Amino acid sequence: MRTWTPAELTEMLRNSFSGFLGIDPAEVDPSKSIRDLGMDSLTAMELAIDIEERLGVSLYLDDFTGRETLAQLAAAFVQERAS
Numbered sequence: 001m002r003t004w005t006p007a008e009l010t011e012m013l014r015n016s017f018s019g020f021l022g023i024d025p026a027e028v029d030p031s032k033s034i035r036d037l038g039m040d041s042l043t044a045m046e047l048a049i050d051i052e053e054r055l056g057v058s059l060y061l062d063d064f065t066g067r068e069t070l071a072q073l074a075a076a077f078v079q080e081r082a083s
Helices: 006-021 041-055 061-065 070-082
Strands: none
Touching: 006 041, 006 070
């Protein structure tokens, strides 16, 4: 299983998220609140499926709604995988 750094995972989340919103990845600030970026429950569910397919791990909707930013989500994911 691949080990991701927080920076790598943040960039992957940024690219995936921008794809769902139909915007350029440069417009997605990973330090900005996920809600402010436009994530709703449908987007969160689609993004979780996309990440599961790319990483081979299951994420839950709570993983997206309980974290404030994409960078925090990535850091928490890396920390949980290291445990």
